[in-house]
Amino acid sequence: MREKEIVQNICIPELSTINNDRCADADQILPSDPVEWPINDYTRDYVAMYGYKQNKNADFSKSKRQYTDKTRMLTKNIFNRKLANGELQPRSWLVYSESTGHIFCGTCRLFQTGAAQHLVLNTKGFNDWKNASECLKKHENSNNHKTCVVLGRVDKHLIQQLDEEMIYWRKVLHRVVVVIKTLASRGLSFRGHEEKFGSNKNGNYMMLLEVIAKYDSFLADHINKVGNPGRGHTSYLSSTICNEFIQIIAHKVVSKIIDEIRDAKYFSIIVDSTPDISHIDQLSFVVRYINKSGLPVERFIKFIPNTGHKAEDIFNVVITTLETYKLDINDCRGQSYDNASNMSGVYSGFQARIKNVNSLAKYVPCSAHSLNLIHLQKLLGSNSNCLKIKLLINLVSKLSLTLKRDRLNALSILCIESDILNSLDFDDIINDFAKKKIEAQSCLIYLMFHVL
Numbered sequence: 001m002r003e004k005e006i007v008q009n010i011c012i013p014e015l016s017t018i019n020n021d022r023c024a025d026a027d028q029i030l031p032s033d034p035v036e037w038p039i040n041d042y043t044r045d046y047v048a049m050y051g052y053k054q055n056k057n058a059d060f061s062k063s064k065r066q067y068t069d070k071t072r073m074l075t076k077n078i079f080n081r082k083l084a085n086g087e088l089q090p091r092s093w094l095v096y097s098e099s100t101g102h103i104f105c106g107t108c109r110l111f112q113t114g115a116a117q118h119l120v121l122n123t124k125g126f127n128d129w130k131n132a133s134e135c136l137k138k139h140e141n142s143n144n145h146k147t148c149v150v151l152g153r154v155d156k157h158l159i160q161q162l163d164e165e166m167i168y169w170r171k172v173l174h175r176v177v178v179v180i181k182t183l184a185s186r187g188l189s190f191r192g193h194e195e196k197f198g199s200n201k202n203g204n205y206m207m208l209l210e211v212i213a214k215y216d217s218f219l220a221d222h223i224n225k226v227g228n229p230g231r232g233h234t235s236y237l238s239s240t241i242c243n244e245f246i247q248i249i250a251h252k253v254v255s256k257i258i259d260e261i262r263d264a265k266y267f268s269i270i271v272d273s274t275p276d277i278s279h280i281d282q283l284s285f286v287v288r289y290i291n292k293s294g295l296p297v298e299r300f301i302k303f304i305p306n307t308g309h310k311a312e313d314i315f316n317v318v319i320t321t322l323e324t325y326k327l328d329i330n331d332c333r334g335q336s337y338d339n340a341s342n343m344s345g346v347y348s349g350f351q352a353r354i355k356n357v358n359s360l361a362k363y364v365p366c367s368a369h370s371l372n373l374i375h376l377q378k379l380l381g382s383n384s385n386c387l388k389i390k391l392l393i394n395l396v397s398k399l400s401l402t403l404k405r406d407r408l409n410a411l412s413i414l415c416i417e418s419d420i421l422n423s424l425d426f427d428d429i430i431n432d433f434a435k436k437k438i439e440a441q442s443c444l445i446y447l448m449f450h451v452l
Ligand SMILES: [Zn+2]
Pocket: 093, 105, 106, 107, 108, 109, 139, 144, 145, 148
């Protein structure tokens, strides 16, 4: 109801086309009282697109003014201008301030520059009702006012242009995210030896984009135009953008897991380390908890490299990691590791150190590790679905020397927790990317990405 009212009242007919969907938070962006408007580019861009409330149906009692002969106040008639032929034309630029009882020229208030910006109708507002008709006529015929109206129109065209561009790039990014989600969820590699469309060595990422383009004329056109760009062309298909998306998506998956753990409150921890192919020891950090459906789930959080093998080192790293994610060690109810003395030791092992902090964190020796000691390869080769650690040991042993830590963690979590990855919303991912990209740019673009 409120939105409808806003839309009905908003108008600069020469300037704007009102879009209902975009006025949902109009009052937060642009207060209804003109004296409260923030005068900046952000407001100008918003008004150029969506207009402002004129407050024609507000309570005008505060506008009362005592003259020597009688009391006068604002009437609705003032919101229309009578043309020479008797026709009424709405004064779409006029806006009433309920807090002051004055009227303002909304367009000049926002777009006026130079000395003219100090005119009464732009600053303090006008309330001389006896001379209103004459003064308003003079104002709307002034060059200053007409210039502001034109400025508003130009602003609108610029915004519409940006709007079209934004829709175009969102379509591109949507396709990029589809490809990244597909490859990451299956643990497939992204890059090939040659970053070039049309090459059969360009890797899975570019290959999949090419496959989509075969049936998607939009992407085909985009790849043809800027897929293999010279300097200065933006395509948003490069490996750099791909990597940025991998980090953003992985961050969203971890956030979702941490939210689930916080909802569950109590959790158990499972940690284990194994050297990767470059002989860097990677500590896998896994958390187990009960999800909203009442089922126990194990979630991989991250690899932590080179923690050291002493119980004290691992304890410090685990406590720091829990603190990073704002998880309280006092909510830990279980811990499970291998049977090595540094982990399981009753007096100074890692589990004993955790118990010193929280005696409710029961230690359960990992049965998979016990079996592991009997026949490691048989266990890893089985179809058993017992522990996520098993999958991690497999994954780590195959890691490439060239994989950086951030990328390793991101790709691991996207592959292992692919159910969460697949539940993520495309627009949320693209919005996060857009926010990151435009932090240093104009608030207008931010608004447009944000509003969509
Ligand atoms: Zn004006």
